[in-house]
Amino acid sequence: MRASLIQIAVNDDKAVESVNSRRERVSSLVRAEAGVADLVVLPELWTTGAFAYELFSEEAEPLEGPTFEAMAKVARDAGVWLHAGSIPERDPEGPLYNTSLVFSPDGELAAAYRKIHRFGFDKGEAVLMGAGEELVTVRLPETVAGVTTCYDLRFPELYRGLVDRGAQTLIVSAGWPERRRSHWTLLAQARAVENQAFVLACGSAGTHAGVPQAGHSIVVDPWGAVLAEAGAGEEVLRVEFDPAKVGVTREQFPALKDRQLGLAAPTRRA
């Protein structure tokens, strides 16, 4: 399977690049992967920038808004599976959500995932957006992918839940800050090793509301080996991997079978 992770540089200054111009630029970048990739992955909140909190409400869209339309079209044009990163979604009945969209090569919505773990503790996304409640997997041609977003990467129980639903590839779409880049790399490898799954983690470049982004999108195999890693700037990270390696790894080193499921339920909060 051939995957392209497009590590978009987001500048939240609209005088430098408007949301519309970025949508067009990203569409061209995805279109350029026609014939090169089976799956394309984009970062979290690339229309606004993950830390440009004041833009969330201003640029929020209904699920089937302009980004949905543009990404559905470009998935079809390019003939690729497209994880189109996430949008600030305005639910007419409720709050904003940080919602990832996955399209099939015929431009149909294959999955929508509302980020479960919101970042910011008592500010930012954690207060401006609602929390998703549903784990989401999507069946791709050669693998089942679990869909996750940025801060989710710190919560291993989410990934175990996805594995229990059949996930063999774990996709992380992120706007991870440079300040904690070492955590990003370490956690991506940890999620791959402990779940014996591929991890495709697509970050963002640039600076969002004064927060420099880590970039360093990374693809890790089920043994924890880094197959590809991007630098800090805008880049298309291309990788080819064999999804069958998940089954082989799980069979040859069957650690997942030794889980003690009775330990999983938390008894208290830290």
Ligand SMILES: O=C(O)CCC(=O)C(=O)O
């Ligand atoms: O967990 C982190 O260090 C970064 C998380 C984050 O930036 C996000 O979820 O938007």
